[in-house]
Amino acid sequence: xxxRSPLPPVRLAPEPELARDALATPLLSRAARLARWAGAxxxxxxxxxxxEEQLAAAAEVLGLDxxxxxxxxxxxxxxxxxxxxxxxxxxxxxxxxxxDGLRRLTGGSPRDVLTVWLSALETVLEDTDVPGAGTAFLxxxxxxxxxxxxxxxxxxxxxxxxxxxxxxxxxxxxxxEPTDDMLRQVSEAMMRLDARFRRLEPAGLVEYxxxxxxxxxxxxxxxxxxxxxxxxxxxxxVRPTPLGLYGMRARLLKAGHExxxxxxxxxxxxxxxxxxxxxxxxxxxxxxTEQWLVRREPLVAARELLAASRGTDPGAPLRxxxxxxxxxxxGAEAEPALRDVLDDAELGGLARVxxxxxGLDDVPAPSQExxxxxxxxxxxxQLAAEGDSEELHALVKNLAEQxxxxxxxxxxxxxxxxxxxxEAMGRLHPDKxxxxxxxKAAFKARSAHVG
Numbered sequence: 001x002x003x004r005s006p007l008p009p010v011r012l013a014p015e016p017e018l019a020r021d022a023l024a025t026p027l028l029s030r031a032a033r034l035a036r037w038a039g040a041x042x043x044x045x046x047x048x049x050x051x052e053e054q055l056a057a058a059a060e061v062l063g064l065d066x067x068x069x070x071x072x073x074x075x076x077x078x079x080x081x082x083x084x085x086x087x088x089x090x091x092x093x094x095x096x097x098x099x100d101g102l103r104r105l106t107g108g109s110p111r112d113v114l115t116v117w118l119s120a121l122e123t124v125l126e127d128t129d130v131p132g133a134g135t136a137f138l139x140x141x142x143x144x145x146x147x148x149x150x151x152x153x154x155x156x157x158x159x160x161x162x163x164x165x166x167x168x169x170x171x172x173x174x175x176x177e178p179t180d181d182m183l184r185q186v187s188e189a190m191m192r193l194d195a196r197f198r199r200l201e202p203a204g205l206v207e208y209x210x211x212x213x214x215x216x217x218x219x220x221x222x223x224x225x226x227x228x229x230x231x232x233x234x235x236x237x238v239r240p241t242p243l244g245l246y247g248m249r250a251r252l253l254k255a256g257h258e259x260x261x262x263x264x265x266x267x268x269x270x271x272x273x274x275x276x277x278x279x280x281x282x283x284x285x286x287x288x289t290e291q292w293l294v295r296r297e298p299l300v301a302a303r304e305l306l307a308a309s310r311g312t313d314p315g316a317p318l319r320x321x322x323x324x325x326x327x328x329x330x331g332a333e334a335e336p337a338l339r340d341v342l343d344d345a346e347l348g349g350l351a352r353v354x355x356x357x358x359g360l361d362d363v364p365a366p367s368q369e370x371x372x373x374x375x376x377x378x379x380x381x382q383l384a385a386e387g388d389s390e391e392l393h394a395l396v397k398n399l400a401e402q403x404x405x406x407x408x409x410x411x412x413x414x415x416x417x418x419x420x421x422x423e424a425m426g427r428l429h430p431d432k433x434x435x436x437x438x439x440k441a442a443f444k445a446r447s448a449h450v451g
Contacts, residue, residue: 019110025204030076162236302334321381349374
């Protein structure tokens with residue numbers, strides 16, 4: 001995942017809850033059990049691995065049996081050693097004992113527990129026992145799963161179909177008309193991910209419904225990519241656990257990604273809130289703002305927000321839009337703050353909207369200049385927030401229909417982004433005649449600015 005643009009913000013569970021989840025995972029609980037069991041009589045080879053004689057005893061301690069008991073026991077021991085739950089006391093003598101990590105796990109803080117779990121997770125992720133499942137491929141898949149889960153266009157708390165995740169890794173830009181070769185790559189990616197997620201579920205990273213074995217045996221060579229009305233659950237379903245989201249984010253941060261968490265801005269000023277949520281999807285911005293407001297008196301919060309939203313820089317319109325959205329969550333106690341800015345050129349229109357929506361009396365009518373300025377400012381904010389979205393298309397169309405002389409006056413608006421907004425309207429409006437009027441108005445606005 002080479003793109004370093006900010007990832008969607010995630011809502012994480014509290015650390016004490018995550019620490020309890022970590023302690024309950026088979027991955028960590030088995031490693032801790034072996035650490036308690038290890039003692040002076042525990043024999044290891046030159047590489048710190050359990051001897052064959054000790055392996056059976058360790059498997060019995062863990063209550064494991066079956067064909068994969070030895071493999072799962074070796075993994076638990078490797079995790080215990082790598083995380084410091086077990087330390088090798090003497091490689092030459094071949095002995096081991098409980099390490100400092102076990103004390104951190106049993107008597108440390110929730111953050112200590114999560115640190116040990118993250119270390120254990122790395123051990124599993126770095127394991128290359130599964131053929132063809134390289135670290136880069138898996139990293140890309142986990143990053144894709146993270147985005148599909150926390151992004152507003154994703155399934156939210158629901159599971160992600162394995163074919164969807166595989167396609168996001170193989171063809172990040174989407175598959176409008178997939179070729180046979182692309183479908184083959186997606187099928188291969190599904191097989192690799194199926195093997196990997198089966199191994200990662202005991203680590204507590206994901207909840208996984210495996211690929212149906214009948215899908216694999218029914219196919220001549222490889223499982224087909226589902227199409228049409230089929231039971232997609234047969235092709236595998238995966239979603240991160242709350243602990244998994246924590247772990248995925250930690251790894252993304254380590255890799256240099258910007259991965260915000262809802263609640264990060266609650267102790268910061270209004271300027272940080274408005275700038276920080278500028279790129280957030282609407283629901284995430286709403287959640288972050290709600291948490292920020294809970295910690296402040298409504299009137300004080302409103303004044304801080306209004307002061308932070310001023311400015312003529314390129315980011316100012318979006319700050320004012322986020323300010324308006326934040327103020328919609330504030331009660332009538334904030335009224336004095338809004339009345340204080342009624343004569344402000346940048347905030348007067350916003351204040352009138354807020355007061356009018358609450359049915360308050362004595363709200364002065366805005367001047368035509370203020371109406372036009374607020375319109376340009378709002379559209380500039382929408383452009384910054386969503387680009388050429390369907391919502392903006394509809395806004396442009398309705399604006400031109402409701403105000404027949406809009407472009408005659410709009411170019412005169414003293415707003416730093418008047419020309420850019422008019423150019424966008426010319427690009428977005430479906431009526432060629434109106435689009436031409438918008439482009440002419442944009443040209444006039446630029447000429448007036450230059451002059």
